Amino acid sequence: MKIVFAISEVEELVKTGGLADVGKALPLALKASGHDVSIVMPYYKAIAEEYKLAESLPQQTLFAESQVYHFKVRQLSWNDITIHFIDYPEYFDRDGLYSNAYEAYQDNGERFSFFCGAALMAMQSLALNPDVVHCHDWHTAMLPFMLRTDKSGYFDNTRTVFTIHNAAFQGVNKLDDIPFLRHHPSILSQVHGGYINMLQTGIEFADKITTVSPNYAQELLTNLGSHGLHDRLVGRQQDLVGILNGCDYGQWNPATDTYLPANFDAENLTPKSRCKTALQKVAGLPEKDEVPVLGMVCRLTEQKGFGYLLPILNDLMDHNIQLVIVGTGDPSVCMDLNEYAHKHPDQFAFINGFSTEHAHLVESGADFFLMPSQFEPCGLNQMYSLAYGTIPIVRAVGGLKDTVYDPLNYGENATGFVFTEPTPEALLSCIRRALLFYYEHPERFRAMQVRGMQTRFTWQTAADEYSKLYQTLIR
Numbered sequence: 262m263k264i265v266f267a268i269s270e271v272e273e274l275v276k277t278g279g280l281a282d283v284g285k286a287l288p289l290a291l292k293a294s295g296h297d298v299s300i301v302m303p304y305y306k307a308i309a310e311e312y313k314l315a316e317s318l319p320q321q322t323l324f325a326e327s328q329v330y331h332f333k334v335r336q337l338s339w340n341d342i343t344i345h346f347i348d349y350p351e352y353f354d355r356d357g358l359y360s361n362a363y364e365a366y367q368d369n370g371e372r373f374s375f376f377c378g379a380a381l382m383a384m385q386s387l388a389l390n391p392d393v394v395h396c397h398d399w400h401t402a403m404l405p406f407m408l409r410t411d412k413s414g415y416f417d418n419t420r421t422v423f424t425i426h427n428a429a430f431q432g433v434n435k436l437d438d439i440p441f442l443r444h445h446p447s448i449l450s451q452v453h454g455g456y457i458n459m460l461q462t463g464i465e466f467a468d469k470i471t472t473v474s475p476n477y478a479q480e481l482l483t484n485l486g487s488h489g490l491h492d493r494l495v496g497r498q499q500d501l502v503g504i505l506n507g508c509d510y511g512q513w514n515p516a517t518d519t520y521l522p523a524n525f526d527a528e529n530l531t532p533k534s535r536c537k538t539a540l541q542k543v544a545g546l547p548e549k550d551e552v553p554v555l556g557m558v559c560r561l562t563e564q565k566g567f568g569y570l571l572p573i574l575n576d577l578m579d580h581n582i583q584l585v586i587v588g589t590g591d592p593s594v595c596m597d598l599n600e601y602a603h604k605h606p607d608q609f610a611f612i613n614g615f616s617t618e619h620a621h622l623v624e625s626g627a628d629f630f631l632m633p634s635q636f637e638p639c640g641l642n643q644m645y646s647l648a649y650g651t652i653p654i655v656r657a658v659g660g661l662k663d664t665v666y667d668p669l670n671y672g673e674n675a676t677g678f679v680f681t682e683p684t685p686e687a688l689l690s691c692i693r694r695a696l697l698f699y700y701e702h703p704e705r706f707r708a709m710q711v712r713g714m715q716t717r718f719t720w721q722t723a724a725d726e727y728s729k730l731y732q733t734l735i736r
C-alpha cells in the first residue's frame with residue numbers, strides 16, 4: 262500500500278518528545294513490512310540549517326480568502342524513505358517548533374492548518390496517490406477534514422487514519438485567527454462559539470482513529486480519561502483502536518549504545534555499574550555504587566506527575582538514594598527542581614536541557630526509572646528502561662499499565678513497580694516498596710532486571726497491526 266505520513270516531528274530531524282520517536286520508527290517498520298511509505302512534514306528552521314535541499318516541484322500556490330500562499334516543496338531521501346518538506350519560512354523558519362522559549366506561538370492554528378492544506382496539495386502535485394494518509398496529533402488533525410471535503414476527486418480512493426499521541430493537546434483556536442480556514446465552505450460545522458477544536462475535527466473526519474496503547478484507548482472512552490472528548494470518541498468507538506507503540510531496539514540497545522561508557526546485556530550486567538558511575542559524575546553526585554539511583558527524563562509538565570512528585574522530594578531525600586532528573590519545560594517546575602538540587606546537592610541533580618546523550622546515560626546508569634504520570638497515552642521511556650535493566654516505577658495509567666508488571670499482580674513475572682492513586686502518598690509508598698525490594702532481595706532484583714531486558718515490545722508488531730487496519734480501509 263502507498264502510505265503517506267503527515268507528521269510534525271521525526272527523530273534525527275526534529276524532536277520535542279515521543280511523537281518524534283514514532284515519526285521515525287513506525288514509517289521504517291511499515292517500510293520493512295513492504296509498504297511504500299513517505300512522509301510529509303514542515304521544513305523547520307533546524308532542518309533547513311542542517312540540510313540544503315533542492316526543490317522537488319515548481320513553486321506551489323494556495324489561495325485562501327484574499328491571501329495567497331506561495332510555498333516550496335523540498336525532498337530528502339532518508340533511510341530509504343522520501344520525506345517531502347513544506348517550505349514556508351513565514352510559518353516554519355522559527356527557533357521553536359510550537360513555541361519560543363516561554364510561550365506557544367499565537368498563530369499555531371493558522372500554521373498547522375496551512376500545513377495540512379499544503380501537504381494535500383503537495384501529495385497531488387507529486388502524484389503520490391496515497392491509499393492511506395496517516396495523520397498524527399492536532400498538528401495534522403485538520404487534514405482528514407480537508408481531504409474529505411476536497412472537490413478535486415484526486416483523493417476519492419484515499420483513506421485517512423488519525424493517531425492520537427496525546428489528547429491533552431487539542432489545537433483549540435479562534436476561527437478568526439485562521440485566515441487559511443475562514444474561507445472553507447464546510448468549516449462552519451466545525452466552529453463552536455467561534456472556536457475550532459482541531460483534535461475533535463480529526464476524530465470526526467478520519468476514517469479510523471488510533472491511539473498509542475490499548476489501555477489509553479479505553480481511558481479515552483471515559484469521562485475522566487478523555488480530556489473532555491468523551492462524547493465524540495464514544496460516538497466513534499467502532500473506529501477507535503489502541504495499538505501499542507514499540508521500542509526501537511536498534512537505537513535503545515545497551516549492548517551497542519555508543520553513548521555509554523561501557524556496554525552490557527542480559528547475560529552480563531556488571532558493566533552497568535560503570536554507566537552508573539558516569540551518570541553520577543555527569544550529574545555531579547557522589548560516585549557511590551551502593552546507593553540506588555532513580556532517574557527521570559521527560560518534558561516538565563503536569564502530565565508527568567510533578568504535582569505529586571514535588572511534594573515528596575524532601576521525604577525521598579531522607580532515604581539513602583540519589584535522584585537525577587533530565588528535562589525541559591514548565592518554568593515553575595524548573596525553579597522548584599533547581600531549588601531542591603541546591604538544597605540536596607549530594608542526592609539530587611536536575612539537568613535542565615534536552616539531551617539525547619543524557620537520556621541514554623540515565624536509562625543505562627540508573628537503577629530505577631520514575632514515570633509517575635498523571636496520564637500517559639503510551640510512554641516510551643519505561644520500555645527503554647526495561648531494555649536497559651533499569652526498573653520502572655510507574656503509575657497504572659495508559660500504556661504504562663500495558664507494559665509494566667508489578668510483583669503484587671505478577672509475582673515472579675514482574676518487571677517493575679506500579680501504583681494507582683495520583684497522590685504523593687501512593688507514589689512515596691511505591692518507591693519505598695521498590696527500595697525495599699532492591700535492598701532485601703538482590704537476587705530477585707537482578708532477575709527482574711533480566712526479565713525486563715528480555716521483554717520485547719517491537720515496532721514490527723505495531724506495524725503489523727497498523728497494516729491490518731489499513732487493509733480494512735482499502736477493502
Ligand SMILES: Nc1ncnc2c1ncn2[C@@H]1O[C@H](COP(=O)(O)OP(=O)(O)O[C@H]2O[C@H](CO)[C@@H](O)[C@H](O)[C@H]2O)[C@@H](O)[C@H]1O
Nearest residue numbers: 278279280426559560588614615616620637638639640641
Ligand atoms: N530533556 C530530554 N532530553 C532528551 N530526551 C528527552 C527529554 N525529554 C524527553 N525526551 C525524550 O522524548 C521522548 C518522550 O517520549 P514519551 O513517550 O515518554 O513522552 P511524550 O509525552 O513526549 O509523548 C507522547 O507521545 C508518545 C508517542 O506516542 C507517547 O508514548 C506518550 O505517552 C505521549 O505523551 C523519549 O524518547 C525521551 O527520551
